[in-house]
Amino acid sequence: MPTTAQTFESHSPADGRVIATYPIMDADAVREAVDRGRIAASWWVSLGFDERKARLLRFKALVAKRSKELAELVHAENGKPMDDALLEIILSVEHINWAALNARSVLKRRGVRPGLLTINQAAHVRYQALGVVGVIGPWNYPVFTPIGSIAYALAAGNAIVFKPSEFTPAVGEWLIGAINEVIPEQPVAQLVTGLGATGAALCEAGVDKISFTGSTPTGKKVMAACAKTLTPVLLECGGKDAVLVDKDADLEKAADAATFGAFSNAGQTCVGVERVYVHQAVYDEFLALVAAKARNLTPGHGPDSSYGPMTMPSQIEVIREHVRDALERGGRAVVGGPESVGEGVVEPIVLTGVPEDSMAIMEETFGPTLVVNPVRDMDEAVDRANAADFGLAASVFSGSKATMERAAAQLHVGMVSMNSWVMYAGVSALPWGGVGQSGFGRIHGPDGLLEFARSKSTVRERFALPVPLVSFARHPRTTEIVRRLTSRRGRVVLQAGRTAVGKPPPLQPGVGLTHGRWTNAHP
């Protein structure tokens, strides 16, 4: 990615041709965007849920209508086949739709039960937009990934400033252009372009939250930068996802899912399958199935390629290193090997017998490689899957629902697919995010809307208590009355009375609340 002092170019990973040239925006330019965003945010939030919904649905319709044009851009900058690009866009359209349609129901003001001691209060929680959200994106899913933040942040009433990856800036520009087309009045969505330093500047530009998706090392830098100003962060980082295959699983289906999960998008998927733990009873059969499927793949630049070239050239060295380390430590290459790691396209590599402490097991490879190791049973499979520091997602294949549910409960990850790979991504109502080194915070679903709002609690007195609780005028006996009220018996009596008449009853003669008024209190 050649740069001059002020510009950089994005290139096609297929043939190296320049796709576009963009400015490297400095800290001043980024701050100006955030300042403009703040004005836009107050206009945007004032529109209310219905107006925002209408505009976001227009954005959705526009992306759907022009999906082929956008897919061509994704194909050009990222290198993935057109069909994969289209699938990514279709999923993104679903998310824009869900965020637009559900923002009101998730974020509307709601009442909460005030509890026994504060029975005279009307208690509510309301969710208010944060203001300006900085979104920093990667290149591997340059539409699906940022849309998970952008659509949800906008639906919650925020303006956004988006810094796309330097490898896919044209896709980022397209998305922001489309939003501006349907919302021309104010810059509720802005693009800032540049390299890592521009992202770093966004962290320090006074935004109200950073939603970062990228590698774990960069996520740590983002968090450190945001710590200076206590800017909240949402971190969607790397993964080392495992597939667990039980002895009674549908092996054909599991092998198909593992192969697609490992090799599609050249393995450059945060929730890509990098490890399989398969029951020893079916290990040989499963490995043979995976190997046959992997050998059939035809990576390359053509329209019918199974997957494209590596988007980021520097990743090739990481893949080479992981394969070398695995083989040196006793692993065996079943498909491909070190020679499969070319300069642009990496041919499929399937390894087995790889030691659990090797790089190919513990670190994110982010390439078209797959390790298949045998295990005694599903408990061992769960233990091995959990041994990595990453915890983004996992898949479990078994003939037993109980086995899968048990494994799902025990896996230290944010998302689990049972008898499929990645299907949680298509359920817009499900939150997306990881644990451990995979980050924290959630996009998608109700949790994804709540990430871009702050809760505000309110209480409003409905009637006055004759015995004040928080006042210097409090009678010395009041504390004893409250103690009795909150004792187990007091709670039972008071609760029973509330259920029976809908109002608090007297606790005992002379003590407690009657029809919302305190009686003369004598312990």
Ligand code: NAD
């Ligand atoms: P990256 O960390 O290299 O870059 C991500 C973004 O951060 C880019 O826009 C980059 O310019 C910016 N950046 C770089 N340095 C920065 C800094 N100091 N401060 C602020 N921003 C900075 O990641 P990548 O190579 O673009 O993406 C691949 C990684 O993303 C993989 O690890 C993958 O697993 C992860 N990923 C995670 C998810 C998820 O949902 N968890 C989704 C997609 C990708």
